[in-house]
Amino acid sequence: MSVPITIEKLTKRFGDNTVLKGIDVRIAAGELFFLLGPSGCGKTTLLRAIAGLHEPDEGRILAGDRDITTLPAHERDMGMVFQSYALWPHMTLRENVSFGLEMRRVKRAEIRERAMRALALVKLADRAESKPNELSGGQQQRVALARALVIEPQCLLLDEPLSNLDAKLRLEMRSEIRRICKEAGLTAIYVTHDQKEALSIADRLAVLDQGNLLQVGAPQEVYTRPSNRFVAQFIGETTFIEGHVRAAQGELLTVETAAGPWQAHGAPGMAVGQRVWLSVRPEAVQMHTDRAAGPNVFAARMHSTIYLGEVAQHQVELAGGVTLKALETRPKQVARDNTSLETRLYLAPEDVQALAN
Numbered sequence: 077m078s079v080p081i082t083i084e085k086l087t088k089r090f091g092d093n094t095v096l097k098g099i100d101v102r103i104a105a106g107e108l109f110f111l112l113g114p115s116g117c118g119k120t121t122l123l124r125a126i127a128g129l130h131e132p133d134e135g136r137i138l139a140g141d142r143d144i145t146t147l148p149a150h151e152r153d154m155g156m157v158f159q160s161y162a163l164w165p166h167m168t169l170r171e172n173v174s175f176g177l178e179m180r181r182v183k184r185a186e187i188r189e190r191a192m193r194a195l196a197l198v199k200l201a202d203r204a205e206s207k208p209n210e211l212s213g214g215q216q217q218r219v220a221l222a223r224a225l226v227i228e229p230q231c232l233l234l235d236e237p238l239s240n241l242d243a244k245l246r247l248e249m250r251s252e253i254r255r256i257c258k259e260a261g262l263t264a265i266y267v268t269h270d271q272k273e274a275l276s277i278a279d280r281l282a283v284l285d286q287g288n289l290l291q292v293g294a295p296q297e298v299y300t301r302p303s304n305r306f307v308a309q310f311i312g313e314t315t316f317i318e319g320h321v322r323a324a325q326g327e328l329l330t331v332e333t334a335a336g337p338w339q340a341h342g343a344p345g346m347a348v349g350q351r352v353w354l355s356v357r358p359e360a361v362q363m364h365t366d367r368a369a370g371p372n373v374f375a376a377r378m379h380s381t382i383y384l385g386e387v388a389q390h391q392v393e394l395a396g397g398v399t400l401k402a403l404e405t406r407p408k409q410v411a412r413d414n415t416s417l418e419t420r421l422y423l424a425p426e427d428v429q430a431l432a433n
Contacts, residue, residue: 078263079140079230080105081126086135088121095121097287098135103265103280105140108257110274110281111267114310117284119267120235126265127233128152139230155224156233159240161216163208163223169195170204173222180227194226195219197256214245218252225260232257232264238273246270250277271311275299283307301341304433308355315400317354321346321430329430334396339371339425343432352430358389360427361402363419372425378417383407392421 081103088096095118103109111119124130126137128149136145144152163172173191182190195201198218208216217237224232237253238246254277257264268274274281275295282292283306291303302308305316319333321342329342331352340354379391379399388407393399402421 077230078105078261080107080138081231081263081265082138083122083126084136084138086122086125086132086137088118088125088130088132095287096125096132099289101282101289101292103263105263106258106261108254108264108266108277108279110278111265111284112269112271112274112281112310113284114269116286118287119269119284122284123233123235123265123267126231127154127156153227153230154233155227155229155231157217157220157224157235157237159236161208161213161220161240163216163219165208168205168207169200169211169219169222172208172219173226176223176227190226190228191222194222197225197259198222198252212245213241214249214252217241217249221253221256225256225262230263232260232262234264234266236268237266238268238270246273253277275311283310285310300427301429302355302431305353305355305431308429308431313358313401315356315358316431317356317398317400319352319354321348321350321352324348328425331430333398335374335394335398336396337371338423338428340428340430341426342430346430346432350432352432355429355431356400356423357427358401358403360423361392361400362422362424363390363402363404370422372423372428374421376419376421378419392419394421 083099083101086096086099099122111122113119121130125132128147136143170191173194174187177187177190192201192204195204198221200215200218238249241249250273278295280292280294281298283290285306291298291307299311302311308314317333319331321329322332322337323330324346327341327344329340329346331338331340331354338354374394376392376394379393382389388404390402390404391399392402
């Protein structure tokens with residue numbers, strides 16, 4: 077049965093380097109939770125602390141109501157999937173999946189039943205007697221998942237499990253991992269630096285940087301309402317425009333910038349005169365608008381265009397030398413040298429996020 081995982085004020089040091097700085101987070105039972113951040117941010121260290129491979133210097137880890145902070149890894153009832161598949165090449169898939177149960181001295185008949193059930197969950201029951209070298213990379217990763225699932229863990233830990241796959245297989249395996257975790261009813265904690273991976277399959281995600289937990293929330297919440305500039309830039313693509321709050325009416329702000337006044341969404345408590353940065357996502361920019369005037373309607377001049385098939389990515393310049401990126405979906409005609417083209421832009425105020433830092 078899956079359980080919630082609670083991390084309380086967790087701190088981990090390696091010598092003089094503090095890699096986790098008082099992490100507090102609660103992961104619900106049955107939740108697919110992502111730890112996301114750049115290399116060196118502390119996400120893998122946090123996962124390994126949950127697994128029992130690193131002992132924290134401060135804080136504690138709870139699995140349900142059980143304090144597992146000092147328990148050895150083999151007593152934590154966790155399944156772990158690594159970047160490398162680490163399958164025994166001389167064993168069949170069934171034998172690979174059965175290995176953990178044999179170490180736990182489960183009865184032979186039960187081992188076979190549970191191994192086949194785990195292989196069925198990852199859609200490889202018909203290949204049970206195959207060897208790993210007969211499988212594709214994606215299929216081998218499914219076997220690694222089955223091996224972690226067969227012990228019926230309370231929590232599944234995944235450390236960048238798709239990083240060794242090519243782009244097409246990564247896309248296929250994203251939905252497969254979500255399906256498997258949900259069908260098994262597992263609490264799963266998944267480490268990645270791939271934002272699209274996290275956005276596409278997470279129930280919730282946490283963004284870390286330099287050992288600090290910056291924001292926790294549902295993917296859409298973190299993407300549309302980032303807590304600061306680091307999160308906004310790390311989760312997707314954005315342009316920052318510096319300005320000062322000229323007026324505030326609840327969460328609706330008027331922000332003065334070099335390009336003129338903008339209306340934007342701001343966090344409660346932002347004050348008139350406060351310095352802010354507007355985060356503008358390329359897909360939020362509506363081009364060739366027929367709006368004649370009003371808030372967030374700007375005259376602009378094209379700088380350059382990158383044609384990407386389903387979209388064209390434009391670099392445009394507003395008054396005051398302010399530049400931003402804009403996406404045009406299903407472009408009908410694209411000129412790469414379009415610096416003389418003038419256009420009008422519109423941005424809905426709720427699609428522009430004002431950030432204090």
